[in-house]
Amino acid sequence: MLCSKQLLFLLVACFFSAITALSISPGSTLYASDTNQTWPSPSNVFSLRFLPSQTPPTSPPSFIAAVVFSGGTPVVWSAGNGVIVDSHGSLQFLSSGVLRLVNGSGVAVWDSGTSNLGVSSASVNDDGNLILSNRTGVVWSSFDYPTDTIVPSQNFTTGMFLRSGEYSFTVTSSGNLTLRWNDSVPYWDRGLNSSINVNLTSPVLELQSIGILRLFDPNLVTPVDIAYSSDYAEANGTLRILKLDSDGNLRMYSSSRGSGISTVRWIAVEDQCKVFGYCGNYGVCSYKDLSPICGCPSENFEMIDPNDSRKGCKGKVRLEDCPGRAAMLQLDHALVLTYPPIFMVNPEVFFVGISACRGNCLAAGSCFASTSLSDGTGLCYIKTSSFISTYHNPELPSTSYVKVCGPVAPNPPPRLEEAGKGKDWEIHAWIISLAVLGTLLALIVFEGGLLLWCCRRGSRFRGFSTQYALLEYASGAPVQFSYKELQRSTKGFKEKLGDGGFGAVYRGILANRTVIAVKQLEGIEQGEKQFRMEVATISSTHHLNLVRLIGFCSEGKHRLLVYEFMKNGSLDNSLFVNESQSEKLLNWEYRFRIALGTARGITYLHEECRNCIVHCDIKPENILLDEHYNARVSDFGLAKLTSAPDHRNRSLTSVRGTRGYLAPEWLANLPATSKSDVYSFGMVLLEIVSGRRNFEISEGTKWKKFSIWAYEEFQKGNMKGILDKRLVNHEVDMEGVKRAIMVSFWCIQEQPYQRPIMSKVVQMLEGVTQIEMPPAPKCVTEGSVIANPTTAEEAPLFASSSSSQIV
Template sequence: MLCSKLLRFLLLSCFFFSSAITAFGISPGSTLFASDTSHAWPSPSNAFSLRFLPSQTPTTSPPSFIAAVVFSGGTPVIWSAGNSVSVDSRGSLQFLSSGVLRLVNGSGVTFWDSGTSNLGVSSASLNDDGNLILSNRTGVVWSSFDHPTDTIVPSQNFTTRMVLRSGAYSFRVTRLGNLTLGWNDSVPYWDRGLNSSVNVNLTSPVLGLQSIGILILSDPKLVTPLDIAYSSDYAEANGTLRILKLDSDGNLRMYSSSRGSGISTVRWAAVEDQCEVFGYCGNYGVCSYKDLKPICECPSENFEMIDPNDSRKGCRRKVRLEDCPGSASMLQLDHALVLTYPPVFMVNPEVFFVGISACRGNCLAAGSCVASTSLSDGTGLCYIRTSSFISTYHNPALPSTSYVKVCGPVAPNPPPSLEEAGKGKNWGIHAWIVVVVVLGTLLALIIFEGGLLLWCCKRDSRFRGFSTQYALLEYASGAPVQFSHKELQRATKGFKEKLGDGGFGAVYRGTLANRTVVAVKQLEGIEQGEKQFRMEVATISSTHHLNLVRLIGFCSEGKHRLLVYEFMKNGSLDKFLFVNEHQSEKLLNWEYRFRIALCTARGITYLHEECRNCIVHCDIKPENILLDENYNAKVSDFGLAKLTSATASDQRHQSLTSVRGTRGYLAPEWLANLPATCKSDVYSFGMVLLEIVSGRRNFEVSEGTKRTKFSMWAYEELLKGNIKGVLDRRLANHHEVDLEEVKRAIMVSFWCIQEQPLQRPTMSKVVQMLEGITEIEMPPSPKSVTEGYVIANSVVAGEAPFFSSSSTSQII
């Protein structure tokens, strides 16, 4: 009896003690010391803790520490006192009896405090959602969620009056609902807002991060929250913490961290090209890439690093402009641009329509100008820079030339090969001699062969009409050849041998006078004028890749608009996938199919991510995947969507507002009359990939698929592990089929056809997954396989559904 009473007393004591800990948490007078990083103030379930951590800044001597709220395992940091203000080893975090939470250095100097004196604060506590709160008798008077530093966590509301900061970078939500990243509170270099179809004035937008990995925007004017972004592991692993963090490099990223792991993994990033972050390499620093990683360098040897140990701190002139012993000069930087985002970051912005030499000369003559950029994209625009801060991006694909004013003489950086070789100027002289000799020899050969060709053409009447064009074709490094309509009539024998009908017009076989076999496409529905048509043709013809069908030439004569392509001997992929039992000679084995899928993915990747201007294909389907004599796949008809519909470009996320494609391959956002982006092509590729595996149309319905569409049935079979059931039954018994490759292809296809565009991988990621470089997780159910599905989930009352568009910032 006595034992039972004693036990009851102990249990009640434990209950009241735990209640006191939960209710009152940290008592006034408590202190955390920087020297004791093992001591912490935990949340009730130990999911989070407030403790000191070694500073993440470059190693200092003596070491420094920050007071931070961290997730289980010490990573990630979700809040820090003073936004990562560091103290020495004698520093401390004190909860004073006056109700103030204060961070002090070892010398006793206060580095940060909560500003809660005279508010009657009697307790502090750390909740299990990571919120550090200070309370008085009436309730909470201060919380870390209301004073974020550089991170947002689930259950935290981020309003328009809040800001995330990391160094010179900041993140805000505007009253219009736009998400913006800015540098130095003056240059907004990334902006994501509502789609133009969402015509509603928000009153008090709030950004939130759901625990399953969805970034949402809420407002009283919205019936349901708008989905802004998704983590790549969306809705997976219930014990995972997801955070939105503004990193010190100026990029906004979503991270996932499993409890106790101490590891955070990037799942989404706002700015895909890190070099497009303004000021990433500091003042006058030039951002470029090496081994896929951004690096920072100085423009030339006229500059030096401000800190040789940290290239991101920028560069400075070795000789200031005002100290020039002579006149200033202009340093030329090819394929480079000085980043500019609206509103233009210049004291006195000046824009001219002038040539390259005038763009250089005007800046040199203007005392206030420090740099200029001339665009070589056909606009003829020149931008004069008078700002004291210059952020430069270099990329071999950029169609621009920039000039930076320096004290002469100009001293360009030596080529990397020369720097590595360490040969110095002597090697440079020898290299120039070799270049001159080689160029001279090539020029002599070209003149000789050109003369011989002209002589032959003059003697043979059959070649007279083609001499100019074929000189271009053979010697102009891929420049598009202009044909007359009569010449193409003759080449195609009056357009008699039709190869097929595409979404953009009929295609005919033709033979040019030099016996080159070509495919001639008669375009229909052309809206552009002569000048615009020629510009688009020039863009298409300059897009060269092993897995893209090459454009040889064009015809623009009155109402006649034709394109001349290289001829693909084996025709389109559909003729080999969807064959009947009596056409077994056309059946492709698995090795060919997998290679075709991989080649197609590489071709689309080039269009999206590697060529000068992103090209959204808009009509990926087996009919537009052509095979050469060795069954190597090449994507055709790329760039034609811009020739036949109105477009709106947005840097590397060009979107098309007019639906033109093939039913069965259209992404759900197109069917909802929303803009199509690169992710729309990813959806179409996913549909094609599943057809390559199965050998039948995705929307085929049969008894074998339980009277449901094949794509829906195939996902159920994937969940069951029935890979052979999804594979083309004509290949199922072939021993050479690699079932691991088949499974990989099926899983990739279902990732590609996810309902939400942000859940779909990029095409470069698709290539990596197909190659087995990247591990593939089980894809969630692709609800959008039902064509006609409208993206719901984000609908404004009385308005069209929301679709997350890409950044609206511009790079000049």
Template sequence: MRLLFILFTILIITIEAADILPNTTLSASNLNSKWSSPNNTFSLSFLQLDPTNQSSYFAAISYNNIPIWKAGADTVNGGAVDISGELRFLSNGDLQLISGSSGSVVWSSGTVNRGVSSASLDDNGNFRLKNDGTGMCYIKQPNFVSGYQAPTLPSTSFLKICGPAMPNPTAVSETVQEKNGGRVPGWVVAVVVVASVLGLILLEGGLWCWCFRNSSKFASLSSQYALLEYASGAPVQFTFNQLQRATKGFKEKLGAGGFGVVYRAVLANRSVAAVKQLEGIEQGEKQFRMEVATISSTHHLNLVRLIGFCSEGRHRLLVYEFMKNGSLDKFLFSEDHSSGRLLNWEQRFNIALGTAKGITYLHEECRDCIVHCDIKPENILLDENYIAKVSDFGLAKLINPKDHRHRTLTSHVRGTRGYLAPEWLANLPITSKSDVYSYGMVLLEIVSGKRNFEVSEETNQKKCSLWAYEEFERGNMEAIMDKKLSNQEMDMEQVIRAIQVSFWCIQEQPSQRPTMGKVVQMLEGVFEIDRPPAPKATEGSFAGTSLNASSTSGVSTFAASAPAPSSSSSFQTAGFLSSASAMNVERQSSSLLHSEIK
């Protein structure tokens, strides 16, 4: 008994040693100071995201030095403070992130005067504020669960630690032992063992019956908590087994793209989702989580929302919100002209405008410019109200808009047949203007209902963009319009505006193309649109090729010092390179023509 008491005392001392007491402070000026979990797997400390920016310090919880949560992520500055910022655990029980320059409170745990006496970071990554037994950490209400824990639903939790209700009674075995001179009769041992076994059996049976009767209630509560977690906006980390069950073994395939296959799934909250099983992702755990964090931080009406992810072993999966009406290509190019499958002009124009707004957000309104690299109708999804939502964004490497001299893309950035900008084949810098080119091709398809790379008798055996410009020059807008819309009323001013914008977007020179912000303004009629120059057949014999930009090192580097395309240059294979570049393209053509075809 003494030995057990000593071990128990040591255990208590060890646990209490990990507690964080009030009036404790972490400072951004000392990046080595941190609050760690007992096994040092998790830590709470300040991190500097940009060494050149003195106002880029964040208080974050890290898992093996990988940030998984930061304080004040939903604030205006995203929780950023300068080098004099502090994270204070105050005597009133509140945890506050203070901006050093202004002294203002950037973020607070909101636990003032709730009896919080200490805090700790446990080995599961939960930062717990502990109650001393005198205050209320939470308000308990009827028919509500006051605490919930599940490995699939990680969240911040507040624990109320209560003192003992009564002294520990003397053990039965110890009392009997004193009365019998230190010896325990055999019948006592037998009675205790039998009673214990019977008690456990009865307890287990009672719990089983009770759980069986209330299983529907628990399922409902579990769904409610799962729904709250998904609605919070933070990406949920799923296990591979969970997604395997949700997709019924990856049976119901919704589609496939350059980054993997998409399956239909039903999550724990009974909501339908789309699970993309990524292929060819060679990134490690840290890099993958960083890109997931970037994707999940982008919120816009015209972007598909990321619900969660899975990063387990070699498995890399992303869970998106489900779009009831599928992708745009099913409506534009389908032979089924029945009711509900034909988009009228108003719907098409709103889809074009919404798509432009979504891409504008990626290019101009995110902290880092996100170049999509694969804009096409298959990546434009429609919800139940036919609102356009761009998908598959962020799967390409982020491109820093401040660095105009040197830009890199990962080896798995892929373009698609008919939507590749000329700079892809010329090995020139890939910028946001490359997305503008792809959008222009999509816009022309929305107007005409024809695949831009297909040739037919209707287009005089010419590429759709060249044929459409010839009809535009003749003033024959009706010929360009989708024949399925011939009996519908249309705003011809909008039609002409959309056609002109598409021609400006697919100009050979990136400098001649407008930004996506300008595209939105032109579509909305904010200013007059100049007459666009004629587009060129820049893809030539490469028009049927789907590229996977790669190099032997795994990263293709595009330098701005490469020769810019000349409007007067001519080359039979690509149609836009100078003669000095012809030999280089000819050497690359054999490998390009064997690339993956979408």
């Protein structure tokens, strides 16, 4: 008994000594000269330390005291929002309970303001929160004084600000997220959905650890999701932060522990040039190779700092010192940034023509610039603030005017040749012209001869071209077919194999007797170049369980894809057969092999090919069967072809899908990820086991959606009740059936992070990985049961009306 008490005492003593070791006692000091010295969190996930204020370090070096993630990146909080000290500076935890940042000269440049509060300890928590505590609890927290970053579990409320230079971010009392320049110009605003008509009382913004930016309020029935990181619900152990960068943009980053690397996963202002003041006063923002660059409006201006173009420009002669008359500098395809809150307070927008827009500003002493829109609205923006932020883009339908001291000196056009080479060009111009004309003439003669030769040989040449094309296909390159050739191969598109979500599919035969499947694409918004790039990506994707793309056609409005032909058609034709088609019935061995092959094909798309491909439409119709009944996934990569291209950001929030297979996040119009495909596969897997549609409702399922009823039967241990009744007289591996059913329920979990990745699905189906008991889908726990219809004929009506609640 005595030994037990002594052991307990030792354990308690060790526990409290461990806590004390992690606590920071008054009198402790961090020195800027030693960047390896840290005050760590219990699990060493975060630490308080000194870091060089810039990368590469300045000379002489300067430092900031900051809480950083494992590996030194990212910084989640800094003392005084990045106040710098020299190498002799220090961060002192004084006996008075104050945390103080001191420069090398001994001058305090920041402190926590916690004197006389009885502070006895400081610590860094594993969530990144730096706290000061007394005997009763926490009296100061870095989470209450954010700098430029929010981390998961940190509540960001009204009255709090993120700041970076002249930029700030806040949440208004109405729940709007707002970015401002100089605390006066709001240039980005993200509010609640218009369908949410609620008066908020105390909105709180929180970044979820899985990468969702979410707004809470007591008056909201459910929290509102504001934004998603592109990797949300993926990569466990990843830190996600929301950071206001020095360029005025709000971004969400992901960082793996110990990597020291942060990756952008979401950005508030997609067009960086629309960030007010990005290029400083009178600076003009434009793009070069997709990167924003800053310049001056004309040679009437000069850069304030030639080494930093973002500091803006100044007039070589100030308007108030102008000896002559002021003039208006014209900037084509330019927009002087003005935001609605400005001209709502001081009306600065008029309905006038372009000449009046220019003339009115020139005549008004309070006007410094104006913009006339050429988009049919007739709007003219007058800028009365002396801070001018301009955006230039060749696609902008606007003309801007900036008041300068005349005469106007426009910027010279870009030079096409290097200095000193103009004279050589003039001397040899006639030689180059002669060479170009000669080359063109030779090409014309060659093309004419080739055309004549082709016309004389007709069908022989067409056969030869097809043979050559197939040799090109054998080498792995996508073959380009003419529309007439495919029209001829399909006999005028007569033999239709089926209709898919992306267009009809026809059977065809090439000149060398190769059987093909030709898909006529519909709703293609891609340009020629982008279409060819996507086709190249699809054709470079090779796997035993994927349908191979042979070639394509792109002529005018015609967009067609040519695939290898699958003899046994799509899975639905063999899975959902009636009793009169019993010869087509798939036995369990074939079904399990098809399920496993499909899972392997999707795994390759998600995890093994060069770029992750989210299919977006996994269903039995897109699972084809070859002559040996091997599963081949089709239509992968087509979602990108039917979504509008954006050279800066692309998301899959409006892709096509099929009722019954859509993941819950799609039904809520949220971004689709590879986990959305996992959900669709889970529904298909349940159909493979049961031989019936997942949304089927009948008396046999007690008028419940089949997947809901199946889970209830699974809980009872009734696996044979879920299995296709037509297999009752066949030899069936019930252990494999149980494994497939459990995997399907894991795949159709409502939350994406609860679903396994596809490689894990393959392992579970193979029996390599033990399968835990799957939790009930949310709709089951909430009792999503279809009301009992009075007759069986009414059931389909109930099914379609509930389709938006499918999980």
